[in-house]
Amino acid sequence: MKRKVTLKQIAKELDVSxxxxxxxxxxxxxxxEETRLKVQAFAxxxxxxxxxxxxxxKNRKTKTIGVIIPEIVHHFFSTVISGVESVAxxxxxxxxxxxxxxxxxxxxxxxxxxxxxxxxxxxMSLSKETQFKKDFHHINEVISQGMPVVMFDRITNEIxxxxxxxxxxxxxxxxxxxxxxxxxxxxxxxxxxxxxxxGKLRTDGYMKALADHDIAVNEKLIIRADDxxxxxxxxxxxxxxxxxxxxxxxxxxxAVTIIKTANKMQIAVPEQLAVIAFTDxxxxxxxxxxxxxxxxNGIKMGQTAAKMLIDRLEEEExxxxxxxxxxxxxxxxxxxxxxxxx
Amino acid sequence: MKRKVTLKQIAKELDVSxxxxxxxxxxxxxxxEETRLKVQAFAxxxxxxxxxxxxxxKNRKTKTIGVIIPEIVHHFFSTVISGVESVAxxxxxxxxxxxxxxxxxxxxxxxxxxxxxxxxxxxMSLSKETQFKKDFHHINEVISQGMPVVMFDRITNEIxxxxxxxxxxxxxxxxxxxxxxxxxxxxxxxxxxxxxxxGKLRTDGYMKALADHDIAVNEKLIIRADDxxxxxxxxxxxxxxxxxxxxxxxxxxxAVTIIKTANKMQIAVPEQLAVIAFTDxxxxxxxxxxxxxxxxNGIKMGQTAAKMLIDRLEEEExxxxxxxxxxxxxxxxxxxxxxxxx
DNA sequence: AGATACGCCGAAAACGTTTTCGTGTTGAAA
DNA sequence: TTTCAACACGAAAACGTTTTCGGCGTATCT
Numbered sequence: 001m002k003r004k005v006t007l008k009q010i011a012k013e014l015d016v017s018x019x020x021x022x023x024x025x026x027x028x029x030x031x032x033e034e035t036r037l038k039v040q041a042f043a044x045x046x047x048x049x050x051x052x053x054x055x056x057x058k059n060r061k062t063k064t065i066g067v068i069i070p071e072i073v074h075h076f077f078s079t080v081i082s083g084v085e086s087v088a089x090x091x092x093x094x095x096x097x098x099x100x101x102x103x104x105x106x107x108x109x110x111x112x113x114x115x116x117x118x119x120x121x122x123x124m125s126l127s128k129e130t131q132f133k134k135d136f137h138h139i140n141e142v143i144s145q146g147m148p149v150v151m152f153d154r155i156t157n158e159i160x161x162x163x164x165x166x167x168x169x170x171x172x173x174x175x176x177x178x179x180x181x182x183x184x185x186x187x188x189x190x191x192x193x194x195x196x197x198x199g200k201l202r203t204d205g206y207m208k209a210l211a212d213h214d215i216a217v218n219e220k221l222i223i224r225a226d227d228x229x230x231x232x233x234x235x236x237x238x239x240x241x242x243x244x245x246x247x248x249x250x251x252x253x254x255a256v257t258i259i260k261t262a263n264k265m266q267i268a269v270p271e272q273l274a275v276i277a278f279t280d281x282x283x284x285x286x287x288x289x290x291x292x293x294x295x296x297n298g299i300k301m302g303q304t305a306a307k308m309l310i311d312r313l314e315e316e317e318x319x320x321x322x323x324x325x326x327x328x329x330x331x332x333x334x335x336x337x338x339x340x341x342x
Numbered sequence: 343m344k345r346k347v348t349l350k351q352i353a354k355e356l357d358v359s360x361x362x363x364x365x366x367x368x369x370x371x372x373x374x375e376e377t378r379l380k381v382q383a384f385a386x387x388x389x390x391x392x393x394x395x396x397x398x399x400k401n402r403k404t405k406t407i408g409v410i411i412p413e414i415v416h417h418f419f420s421t422v423i424s425g426v427e428s429v430a431x432x433x434x435x436x437x438x439x440x441x442x443x444x445x446x447x448x449x450x451x452x453x454x455x456x457x458x459x460x461x462x463x464x465x466m467s468l469s470k471e472t473q474f475k476k477d478f479h480h481i482n483e484v485i486s487q488g489m490p491v492v493m494f495d496r497i498t499n500e501i502x503x504x505x506x507x508x509x510x511x512x513x514x515x516x517x518x519x520x521x522x523x524x525x526x527x528x529x530x531x532x533x534x535x536x537x538x539x540x541g542k543l544r545t546d547g548y549m550k551a552l553a554d555h556d557i558a559v560n561e562k563l564i565i566r567a568d569d570x571x572x573x574x575x576x577x578x579x580x581x582x583x584x585x586x587x588x589x590x591x592x593x594x595x596x597a598v599t600i601i602k603t604a605n606k607m608q609i610a611v612p613e614q615l616a617v618i619a620f621t622d623x624x625x626x627x628x629x630x631x632x633x634x635x636x637x638x639n640g641i642k643m644g645q646t647a648a649k650m651l652i653d654r655l656e657e658e659e660x661x662x663x664x665x666x667x668x669x670x671x672x673x674x675x676x677x678x679x680x681x682x683x684x
Numbered sequence: 685a686g687a688t689a690c691g692c693c694g695a696a697a698a699c700g701t702t703t704t705c706g707t708g709t710t711g712a713a714a
Numbered sequence: 715t716t717t718c719a720a721c722a723c724g725a726a727a728a729c730g731t732t733t734t735c736g737g738c739g740t741a742t743c744t
Contacts, residue, residue: 001488004458006700017724022702032722047483051459053404054700056395057729064438064460073424075624078415085414085441089448094455096406096438099427106431113436116346117393117730118406141389146343256628263630282417286598288605288630348730359694364732374692396730399699459700688743695736706725714717 005046014042056117064094065309066119068110070102070127070154075252075281076298077125080152083302084123091310093120104129108138115141120313121148123305126156132195134158148312150305153296154197162308163328164301168198171294171333172205173212175248175276178335180213182342184246184274188221188238190231190258191250199224202250202278228257235261239273246274252283255291259340275340289339297331304329347388356384398459406436407651408461410452412444412469412496417594417623418640419467422494425644426465433652435462446471450480457483463490463651465644468498474537476500490654492647495638496539504650505670506643510540513636513675514547515554517590517618520677522555524684526588526616530563530580532573532600533592541566544592544620570599577603581615588616594625597633601682617682631681639673646671 011018016035024031024039025048031039056062065088069077081097088095096119100107107127114122122142130136131154139159143149149161179187189206192199203222210217221244225231231254238244239262249255255277262273269275269289277284277293284291308329353360358377366373366381367390373381398404407430411419423439430437438461442449449469456464464484472478473496481501485491491503521529531548534541545564552559563586567573573596580586581604591597597619604615611617611631619626619635626633650671 001486004487007702008700018701019703019724019726020722023723026702030722035722049454049458051700052455053395053398053459054729055702057399057699057731058701058703060729062395072414072427073417073420075415075417078420081439082415082441085439094438094440094460096436097423097427098436099424112391113394116391117395118436144343145346253628260628260630283624283628286595286602286625286629288602349732350730360731361694361696361733362692365693368732372692377692393730396699397732399701399729400731400733402699686744688741690741691739693736693738695734697734698732699730702728704725704727707723708721709723710719710721712717712719714715 004051005043005048006051007048010039010042010046010048014039061120061313062118063092064096064119065306066111066114066122066124067095067097068100068107068114068122068124069097070100070125072097072099075283076153076279076296079298080125080302080305083299083304084306085302086299087303087306087310091306093306093310100127100130102128104133104135111138111142115145115147119147121150121309123150123152123302123309125152126154126197128196131156131197132193148309150309150312152301152305156197160326162305162312162326164304164308164331165328166296166301166331166333168201169205169208171278172202172248173209174205174333174335175278175294176206176209177213179246179248179274179276179341180209180215182246182274185215186218186221186244187215187246187248188223188235188244189248189250190223190225190235190254193224193226199250202248206248225254228253231257232261236265239265239267245272247276249275249277251279252277252281252291252293255293255340256283256287259287259289259291270340270342274342276335277340280336284336284338287340292338292341293336294333295336296333301331304331346393347385347390348393349390352381352384352388352390356381403462403655404460405434406438406461407648408453408456408464408466409437409439410442410449410456410464410466411439412442412467414439414441417625418495418621418638421640422467422644422647425641425646426648427644428641429645429648429652433648435648435652442469442472444470446475446477453480453484457487457489461489462655463492465492465494465647465651467494468496468539470538473498473539474535490651492651492654494643494647498539502668504647504654504668506646506650506673507670508638508643508673508675510543511547511550513620514544514590515551516547516675516677517620517636518548518551519555521588521590521616521618521683522551522557524588524616527557528560528563528586529557529588529590530565530577530586531590531592532565532567532577532596535566535568541592544590548590567596570595573599574603578607581607581609587614589618591617591619593621594619594623594633594635597635597682598625598629601629601631601633612682612684616684618677619682622678626678626680629682634680634683635678636675637678638675643673646673 007021011021024036098110152164155163194200223234280293280295284293349363353363366378440452494506497505536542565576622635622637626635
C-alpha cells in the first residue's frame with residue numbers, strides 16, 4: 001500500500017527544495033532544464049498528482065459545484081443533473097449532489113454543510129416544504145457570503161440570483177390551446193397545490209388559454225391532487241358525469257393514472273378523452289397509448305444553469321463584478337405529440 | 343458581502359490567540375469559562391463555521407464519498423444514489439457523483455480526479471466499455487493507494503474489494519421457473535451482450551431453470567439485443583413463428599418494447615405471451631399491462647454499499663486493519679407479480 | 685521561604701500546495 | 715580587478731484548522 005506521493009517526498013528524495021519541485025512540475029523557466037527534467041521524470045515514475053484539497057485551500061476555490069434537488073428518483077431531476085454534469089466537466093468542475101427529499105430542514109443542513117468551503121457555488125431547486133414555508137434565509141445567507149447561486153425550475157422571486165426556468169404559463173397555454181384546436185371543449189386541469197411555484201403558473205396558462213378561446217372556466221374542472229389516489233378519484237367523478245373530453249395533467253404520473261382510470265371505465269383515449277402531460281419523461285414514451293407531453297428539456301436546463309454558474313464564478317475571478325445584474329433564462333418547451341391526443 | 347469569518351479574524355478581534363479561539367469553540371477545559379463564553383458568543387454572533395477544506399487537509403480525510411455510475415438517467419442508478427445518500431448523510435458524509443456515460447475514458451478521468459484527495463472512498467458500477475475492455479488498472483491504482491472501493495451491480499471478479507450485488511443467476515432462475523409453473527413452455531430470453539457481467543449471469547440462471555424443468559434449451563430463443571430496435575425485430579420474428587409463449591427481458595425497456603410489439607400483432611399479454619422484466623422501475627408500474635418484474639431494490643443496494651464503505655473507512659481509522667478480508671453482500675430480489683403474467 | 689502544582693494561554697508545527705522574494709554563484713562587461 | 719546582470723535555487727508565507735508543548739503567574743504545600 002503505497003500512499004500518494006507529495007512534493008515534500010519528491011524534494012527529499014531528489015535532495016532539492018519543495019519550491020524547486022513545484023516549479024519544475026509547472027515548467028517554470030526559473031529552473032534549469034536538467035533539474036526540471038529530472039524532477040518531472042521522477043514525478044511521473046511515482047505518478048505524482050497534486051492534492052486537490054491543498055489546492056482548494058490555497059486557491060480558495062474548489063472547482064466543485066453543489067447541486068441540491070428535492071429528489072433524484074425523478075426523471076426530470078436526473079436529466080438536469082446529467083446536463084449540469086456535462087458542462088461542469090467540460091470546464092473542469094466536479095459536481096456534488098445533495099438531496100433535500102422535499103424537506104426544508106434537510107435543504108438547510110445540506111446547504112450549510114456545502115457552504116463551508118466545500119463548493120464554489122450552488123445550483124438548486126426548492127423543496128416543496130421550503131416553497132410552502134417561504135423561508136429562504138439559508139439561501140440569502142450563502143448569497144450574502146458571496147457564493148453564487150443559480151436556481152432552476154422551482155424558484156422564488158423573493159431571492160435575487162440567476163435563474164433558469166421554463167415558461168410554465170406559456171407552455172400550459174399552448175398545451176390547452178392545442179386541445180381546443182383539436183375540438184375539445186371540456187378540458188380539465190389536474191395539478192398540485194398552488195404553493196408549488198410551477199403549479200400556480202401552469203394554472204394561469206390554462207385559464208388564459210380558455211379565456212382566449214372564449215371558453216368559460218369551470219372551477220370544478222380544476223383538480224388539485226396531492227397524490228395519484230386522489231387524482232384517480234377526482235378524475236373518475238368527472239368522467240362518470242361525462243364532464244370532460246380533454247385533460248392537462250401537471251405531471252406524467254397523473255397523466256398515466258388518468259389514462260388507466262379512463263380505460264377501466266371503457267373510455268377510449270384519445271377518442272373520448274385527450275390527455276396531455278407536463279414533463280416529458282420515460283413513462284410518457286412507454287405508456288399505452290404513448291402520451292403527448294410538454295417537454296421540459298431538463299438536460300438543457302442543467303447545462304444552462306451550470307454555464308451561468310461557471311460564468312459567474314470565473315467573472316468573479318477577474319473582479320469585474322460590478323455587473324451585479326442577475327438574469328433569468330427561459331428554456332423553450334415544445335409539445336411532443338404522441339398518441340394520447342389526436 | 344461579508345465573507346466567512348475565520349479563527350484568525352475572531353482571534354484578532356478579541357485580542358487572543360488563534361489557539362485560544364479554537365480551543366474555546368471545542369470546549370477545551372484548558373480555557374477559562376470567561377474566555378470560553380466570550381469567544382463562543384462572538385463566534386455565534388458572526389455565525390462562524392469551520393472551513394471544511396482546512397479540516398480535510400488537516401485530518402487527511404474529507405468525509406465525502408465518491409460515486410461513479412454509468413448513467414444517472416436510469417431509475418435503478420438513481421435509486422442506488424438515493425440509498426447511498428441516505429446512509430452517507432446519516433454518518434455525516436457528503437456524496438459526490440460522477441457519470442462515466444458508459445465510457446471507459448470518462449470513468450478513468452473521473453476516478454483520477456476524485457482520487458487526489460477529494461474523497462475518502464469510492465462506490466462504483468462499471469461502465470459497459472470498461473467491462474468490455476477488461477481494463478481495471480485505474481481501480482487497482484486507487485485501491486493500492488489505500489482508498490477503499492465498493493463495487494455494486496456491474497462488478498468484476500478481477501478486482502479485490504467489497505462488493506454488493508444481487509444474485510442475478512438465482513433471480514433469473516426464479517423468474518423463468520415462475521413462467522414454467524404458470525404453464526409456459528417456450529420461453530425466450532432477451533438480454534444484452536455477454537460482456538456485461540449481469541447479462542451472463544442472468545443467461546446462466548435462465549438455462550438452469552429450463553434444465554431443472556426438463557426443457558431443452560433452444561438457442562434461437564436467446565436474443566442478444568443491443569437496443570430496443572433490434573429487440574423489437576428479433577422478437578417479432580419469434581412471434582410470427584408462434585415460437586414463444588413467455589419471455590424474460592433483461593430490462594424494463596425491452597419488456598415494454600416486447601409488449602408493444604405483441605399488441606401490434608394482436609397477440610394478447612399475458613394470455614398468449616407472458617412477460618417478466620428484470621429491474622423494477624417506473625415503467626413497469628405504469629405500463630399497460632403493468633409488468634411483472636424482478637425487483638432489484640436499488641435503495642438497499644446503495645444503502646448497503648455506503649454502509650460497507652463507511653465501515654471500512656472508520657475501521658481504518660482505528661488501524662486494526664489486519665482484517666483485509668473483503669466481503670460480497672448479496673441483496674435479495676423478489677418477484678413482483680403484476681399483470682403481464684397470469 | 686522555597687518547591688511544587690495548577691490554571692490559563694500562546695507559539696509553532698502540521699496538512700500540501702503555490703508564489704514571492706532573497707541569495708549565492710557565475711560569467712561578462714567596464 | 716571591480717561591478718553587475720543573469721541564472722538557479724531555497725526560504726518562507728499563505729490558505730484555515732487542530733493540537734502539542736512550553737511558559738508564566740498565582741496558589742498551595744512543606
